[in-house]
Amino acid sequence: MTDGRRARGEQRRADLVAAAAALVLEAGPAGVSHRAVAARAGASLSATTYYFADLDELLAAAGADLAAAWAAHARATVESADAPPAELLVRAVLPAGDAQHVRGHYAHLVGAGAVPALARAYAAGRADLDAVVAGLGLAWPPEVLVALVDGAAVAALSEGRPVAEHVRAVVSRAL
Amino acid sequence: MTDGRRARGEQRRADLVAAAAALVLEAGPAGVSHRAVAARAGASLSATTYYFADLDELLAAAGADLAAAWAAHARATVESADAPPAELLVRAVLPAGDAQHVRGHYAHLVGAGAVPALARAYAAGRADLDAVVAGLGLAWPPEVLVALVDGAAVAALSEGRPVAEHVRAVVSRAL
DNA sequence: GTGTTTCTAGTACGAGCGTACCAGAAGATG
């Protein structure tokens, strides 16, 4: 291996980004601090400031990661094709995980547009998502279908109701 | 007036709640601190702890205020009936104000379900909203229509695009 | 080996936070 330092450093950096992304899903963007990320990644506090100029940069990297993972999850779900289209739609748009993860996902989503780098990442992810959803063969344009799922999810989150269940009910009422 | 102290105290308390609600819309729930609320309401720091046992209680009061205001705004918009139904739908569901207000509204919405008192307030507000939207005479159930607007708004927020514009586009594509 | 770059660990500073406490002003009651 030439230059093991570089490789080690990139691994460390990736660990920090992954830890930050996990924290976003678990505790929302506000739960991401230098110290929390370091502890989660098993690194020292200084590592976070060595690899990222400030917290915004770390959050942006984590957000780009989350946006990419979200689009990849959607693609894998739709391509598995192991359920009716409406069910695939719901599973593709909603992130996997418990209620806290879903809440973290949407909290991050709502705040993402205020950070240009994240806005771009999510625009790209959403374009990917729309393309995938269009392949489901449902009657509406993909933006409409995705909005339906997102909107139903927000409603469920605001009332503290089970998200997937409520989303399925709204989708079935619409199709 | 009998007992001017009591009346003065209730006014003070209402001022604090209003200040907290304004801060939620301007800076999101994370922007609400005892000190920020006190400064905004023109009160001293101690007033916030005198009227509210802790920050959660203050946030809950502000949230209940926001939920009620949101439902009232929707009702007034629909009852004005001074635009086509689709446009009334968009105006009723989206909060008035600039992009920051809309972002604050949805950030608060997503987090509300985690606090039982807020979940109840928003459930009541949403029931009100659904009833009002049902009166628009559009082809879909109100939950579906509201979800469409909320989902489109979240998409726009995540990409940093103008919200109302994007929501109108999605709604017109769906109807 | 020496020297250089990359990375880690530890510590420190100043700021803002939630919250608690207390002295006193303001108004009501007798």
Place this chain on the structure above:
DNA sequence: CATCTTCTGGTACGCTCGTACTAGAAACAC
């Protein structure tokens, strides 16, 4: 008048935060 309750203002404690700084370990080049 005096007394009691309600409310206000000011201050303080302990904590976490972002960020900066420095010393040294680790991996490479020569």
